[in-house]
Amino acid sequence: DNLVPLVDLTGKFLKGENVPELFSGKYIKNEYYDDSTAPEKSWDVELAILLKTENKAFKVEKYVHSYPHCWRTDKPVLYYPLDSWFVKMTEKRQRLVELNET
Template identity: 70%
Template sequence: VCKDAGVPPMLVKDENDNLVPLVDLQGKFTKEMGEFAGMYVKNEYYADDEAPERSVDVEIAIKLKEENKAFKVEKYVHSYPHCWRTDKPILYYPLDSWFIKVTEVKDRMHSLNEEINWKPESTGTGRFGNWLKNANDWNLSRSRFWGIPLPVWRTEDGKETKIVGSVAELKEEMALAVKAGVMTEDIFADFVSGDMSDENYDTIDLHKNVVDKITLISASGEPMQRESDLI
């Protein structure tokens, strides 16, 4: 509705000229919010005994009333999602995500599906066939801690990207990083490329807390950090 009405999104540019919201990833207003900068958008985000007497939404409402910019301000009770772990309010936040561009190949997938001799036939021509025919791009990344790390390393400005396809390839990239001085050692030094034994793979750990310590080097000589998302 806002887009159709020509109302611009409430976004500002960060240090890399990327459009970002007025609330940072810690749940605080950014510097562009003036007197409200640095304040949590929810009082529940403050540490114990540190929350202000009046929450920031109340402060904003008061300011709008004082400046005669609010027609009416009132409180009403409504449902709001909370984290099941912490019981704190959830803040919905627009984030960049990684997608598989299914739309480029969905016609081909649908065509191949019609060549399969499904038993019963309705399995392939019904729900599954309709799903393929109307498939959208697949958002495969998740912003969390546990999971399979995306094997994607990028420079800080996002202009250079490396996608690593195996542990052997990662070791080769780490060797280049050590040579360039952005890493001190190959943290998978005990891993033997080509050895598929359990004993060999027990020498490494591919979880986020380990692979995020790996810094690679780009073709232009810039350090590269792994994308923080997981699958």
């Protein structure tokens, strides 16, 4: 319940005590930069390298895998620890249909 987000809703690392200053304010994925301003390596790669050089990662290697992308922008989808609520619509469906028909 005490999840601390490290990336804001625009895809940039937050500034603060939980994020190294080196990453603060930078986009986590290069796809979020304008073409002319993107660094050579994306910050997720830089972070993996940093952890390895500080001996804080057991193993770092490239791994090709599928990743969800937004259908409109084709940018990587980022997931955030946000509070959510859901309504079980199967129990309400019939009543909703009845109300729509009136």
